Amino acid sequence: MSTANWTDDQPIVSLKDVHKSFGDFEVLKGISFDVKKGEVVCIIGPSGSGKSTLIRCINALTEINSGSIKVEGIEVNDPNLDKLELRKRVGMVFQQYNLFPHRTAIQNVMMAPVQVLKQPKQEVEERAYALMKKVRLDGKEHSYPGELSGGQQQRVAIARSLAMNPQVMLFDEVTAALDPETVKEVLATIKDLAQDGMTCMLVTHEMGFAKEVADHMYFTDQGVIVEDGPPAEFFANPRDERTQKFLGQII
Amino acid sequence: MDIFYNWFRELYEATGINLPIFYNTFDRERFFSGLMMTIYLSAVSLIASVVIGVVGAWLQGSKLVWTRRIVQVYIQFFRNTPPLVQMYFFYFGLSALLPTFENEYGFQQPILGAFAWACISLSFFAGAFNVEIFRSGIEAVPETTREAAESLGYSRLGAYIHVILPLAFRVCLPALNNNLVNLVKTTTLAYAIAVPELLYVSGQIWSDYANVPEMMTVLLLIYVGLVGILVMSMNRWERAMRLPGYGT
Amino acid sequence: MFKKFLTSTVMGVAALGVGASIAAADVLEDVEDRGTLIAGVKADYPPFGYRDSGGDIVGLEIDLAEDIAERLDVDIELVPVVASNRMEFLEQGKVDVLIATMTNTDERAKVVDFVEPGHYASGTNILAPKKAGFTEWSDLEGKPVCGVQGAFYNRRTQQDYGAELIAFKGTSEAYTALQQGRCLAFVYDDAALLGQLENEEWSEFEMPLETIDESPWGIAVAKGEDNFREMLEEVVIDWHGSGTILELEDEYGINNTPYAKRMHEEYKSE
Numbered sequence: 001m002s003t004a005n006w007t008d009d010q011p012i013v014s015l016k017d018v019h020k021s022f023g024d025f026e027v028l029k030g031i032s033f034d035v036k037k038g039e040v041v042c043i044i045g046p047s048g049s050g051k052s053t054l055i056r057c058i059n060a061l062t063e064i065n066s067g068s069i070k071v072e073g074i075e076v077n078d079p080n081l082d083k084l085e086l087r088k089r090v091g092m093v094f095q096q097y098n099l100f101p102h103r104t105a106i107q108n109v110m111m112a113p114v115q116v117l118k119q120p121k122q123e124v125e126e127r128a129y130a131l132m133k134k135v136r137l138d139g140k141e142h143s144y145p146g147e148l149s150g151g152q153q154q155r156v157a158i159a160r161s162l163a164m165n166p167q168v169m170l171f172d173e174v175t176a177a178l179d180p181e182t183v184k185e186v187l188a189t190i191k192d193l194a195q196d197g198m199t200c201m202l203v204t205h206e207m208g209f210a211k212e213v214a215d216h217m218y219f220t221d222q223g224v225i226v227e228d229g230p231p232a233e234f235f236a237n238p239r240d241e242r243t244q245k246f247l248g249q250i251i
Numbered sequence: 252m253d254i255f256y257n258w259f260r261e262l263y264e265a266t267g268i269n270l271p272i273f274y275n276t277f278d279r280e281r282f283f284s285g286l287m288m289t290i291y292l293s294a295v296s297l298i299a300s301v302v303i304g305v306v307g308a309w310l311q312g313s314k315l316v317w318t319r320r321i322v323q324v325y326i327q328f329f330r331n332t333p334p335l336v337q338m339y340f341f342y343f344g345l346s347a348l349l350p351t352f353e354n355e356y357g358f359q360q361p362i363l364g365a366f367a368w369a370c371i372s373l374s375f376f377a378g379a380f381n382v383e384i385f386r387s388g389i390e391a392v393p394e395t396t397r398e399a400a401e402s403l404g405y406s407r408l409g410a411y412i413h414v415i416l417p418l419a420f421r422v423c424l425p426a427l428n429n430n431l432v433n434l435v436k437t438t439t440l441a442y443a444i445a446v447p448e449l450l451y452v453s454g455q456i457w458s459d460y461a462n463v464p465e466m467m468t469v470l471l472l473i474y475v476g477l478v479g480i481l482v483m484s485m486n487r488w489e490r491a492m493r494l495p496g497y498g499t
Numbered sequence: 500m501f502k503k504f505l506t507s508t509v510m511g512v513a514a515l516g517v518g519a520s521i522a523a524a525d526v527l528e529d530v531e532d533r534g535t536l537i538a539g540v541k542a543d544y545p546p547f548g549y550r551d552s553g554g555d556i557v558g559l560e561i562d563l564a565e566d567i568a569e570r571l572d573v574d575i576e577l578v579p580v581v582a583s584n585r586m587e588f589l590e591q592g593k594v595d596v597l598i599a600t601m602t603n604t605d606e607r608a609k610v611v612d613f614v615e616p617g618h619y620a621s622g623t624n625i626l627a628p629k630k631a632g633f634t635e636w637s638d639l640e641g642k643p644v645c646g647v648q649g650a651f652y653n654r655r656t657q658q659d660y661g662a663e664l665i666a667f668k669g670t671s672e673a674y675t676a677l678q679q680g681r682c683l684a685f686v687y688d689d690a691a692l693l694g695q696l697e698n699e700e701w702s703e704f705e706m707p708l709e710t711i712d713e714s715p716w717g718i719a720v721a722k723g724e725d726n727f728r729e730m731l732e733e734v735v736i737d738w739h740g741s742g743t744i745l746e747l748e749d750e751y752g753i754n755n756t757p758y759a760k761r762m763h764e765e766y767k768s769e
């Protein structure tokens with residue numbers, strides 16, 4: 001569980017033969033791949049192919065049955081896993097934003113660093129204001145989530161995750177519930193992040209966006225990775241039939 | 252003040268409406284102490300029952316089967332037995348099993364007195380309902396909100412305290428409101444184990460003066476007032492906690 | 500309004516009683532014809548009227564009833580009554596006489612005729628552990644004292660003697676609380692407390708104070724039975740004068756009550 005033997009040049013996230021079943025139904029049938037520091041990885045695939053499950057497993061929201069997931073050398077599939085150590089490193093943004101409705105935007109951003117990491121409030125506050133600015137929401141700090149649009153809420157959710165200073169950000173279809181106009185704002189925010197060098201793993205249906213930001217593409221179907229590669233090649237010459245079919249439907 | 256008190260004596264002489272709780276010092280004092288006792292008893296049981304509700308609802312979400320079962324037994328026991336019987340059970344039954352201490356007169360006395368047992372019994376009684384009320388509030392908080400808290404590093408307890416409970420509270424305030432009003436009314440049962448609360452002192456006064464109708468009226472008005480104050484402050488609190496764009 | 504209703508009802512019932520007894524002629528004659536005196540007594544109030552281990556009704560008042568029968572030279576039949584129905588037994592002629600721990604009150608005197616003077620009297624006293632060593636009412640000052648809700652002497656116990664009264668709904672709760680040490684004394688009718696003292700479980704307790712609020716008990720006959728009543732008055736005076744009551748108290752383990760002593764003083768010369 002120690003991260004002492006992990007160094008920057010090793011993959012920051014590493015999956016080996018990950019299996020996951022819900023009851024008799026095997027959702028992940030042996031997934032393996034690595035993500036390097038600073039890399040932006042996009043995962044696409046048909047509905048029900050296990051993308052969300054995969055993302056959730058990396059964050060230990062879902063336990064895996066076998067295999068290994070390592071984040072900065074921390075073995076996620078360890079019964080004695082220190083979840084806090086993992087979650088300090090991994091930020092996650094959900095489709096449904098999931099802001100805490102009883103707290104203002106800025107409080108949402110500040111809560112976890114103050115309450116969980118016990119960081120000094122003043123320091124966190126400064127950082128929170130900066131993050132709100134970074135997601136282009138300065139001025140909305142004191143609005144409640146109920147007073148913000150979906151896109152604005154999603155950007156607060158991104159800022160909230162970033163406030164924990166994670167090493168990896170996981171995004172699970174974060175624009176799927178948004179109006180088309182607001183999708184752009186959120187994608188722009190993620191793009192900023194990616195360009196700043198944040199390691200990102202995105203599940204998305206926005207193919208144009210994926211093509212633009214991704215360093216590497218993965219296509220999943222029925223619990224396995226069918227095909228992967230750099231986006232230029234992946235989109236231009238998909239080798240597998242299923243990938244071709246999927247891309248054909250979507251674009 | 253004396254003029255005010257004497258007015259009631261004159262009222263009695265003129266109309267037969269007898270309210271010694273105003274014109275007789277002894278009765279005034281015991282009535283007032285009864286009122287204070289009712290307020291004190293209500294306040295303590297109110298707070299304790301909410302704490303029991305919060306803790307019980309938390310334990311109900313435990314991974315340990317036995318913890319959940321014990322909470323369930325507790326709820327069933329207290330919800331399905333009459334509070335008066337519970338009070339007798341605690342005061343005469345359970346307390347006989349507990350140790351005693353030597354009092355200032357050199358006698359062995361049970362460690363807990365009537366007031367303590369009344370508080371315990373009322374708190375556990377109302378607490379059993381509060382557990383259920385909070386649980387329904389917790390169930391109304393989306394699972395994804397809990398996951399969001401978890402992925403921000405909150406422990407189960409941390410998420411409960413900082414995220415789930417504040418949201419659950421808002422959902423269940425109306426039900427909580429009802430139960431707490433019930434609790435204030437139920438404090439009159441403490442009369443059975445001789446806690447000198449309002450009904451008890453009123454009973455003493457009307458058996459001395461045979462002024463049952465007058466005392467009943469006063470009693471009723473006071474409870475209307477007490478419950479009114481509680482409802483008003485709960486409503487104010489509810490309004491203060493209302494969130495733009497969340498719930499109703 | 501309610502009082503008025505009550506009074507008129509009581510008077511109505513009283514009037515019925517008078518009518519009935521006139522029609523029934525003289526009870527004393529009936530008793531002699533019948534050869535049996537039917538007495539309404541308590542069967543749940545030791546030591547005055549209670550059931551012994553064999554189920555027979557015995558007690559201080561039973562002895563008195565038997566004495567009356569003996570004086571009339573008739574047999575005795577005992578009918579157990581309780582406080583709430585005893586006057587009806589008399590009115591309906593089911594019993595000839597009531598000797599049933601019945602306090603002589605003005606309200607009751609409207610319905611039945613009481614024999615005066617009273618054969619006994621009860622008042623207020625306390626049951627307390629011997630160890631507490633109470634000797635005077637003022638010793639109760641500041642002490643927790645159990646009581647029964649609605650008793651008229653509760654106020655006095657608090658206001659005049661400064662006790663901290665803990666009043667329960669019924670006597671059983673109060674007795675339990677006293678035994679559990681929740682109070683140092685139980686203030687109640689001395690006659691009832693006497694009965695409790697008979698029990699083993701109260702052997703460490705006593706009734707140490709002077710009885711207050713003493714009020715006489717009366718033997719009751721049906722309204723208008725003047726012959727019988729006058730005869731019983733002589734009997735009661737004889738009981739007091741001859742010391743029968745005091746002897747019975749001794750026999751039943753009761754400390755001689757001030758009332759019995761006073762009555763003895765008053766009538767012993769006769």
Ligand SMILES: Nc1ncnc2c1ncn2[C@@H]1O[C@H](COP(=O)(O)OP(=O)(O)OP(=O)(O)O)[C@@H](O)[C@H]1O
Nearest residue numbers: 022023027045046047048049050051052053054173
């Ligand atoms: N907690 C669960 N219990 C049982 N089955 C589940 C659970 N979570 C997911 N599944 C099932 O696992 C399969 C994969 O689900 P998952 O949410 O990972 O798919 P996805 O690729 O994210 O799909 P989408 O594009 O629709 O979000 C689905 O068939 C789903 O029904």
Ligand SMILES: [Mg+2]
Nearest residue numbers: 051052053173
């Ligand atoms: Mg999904």
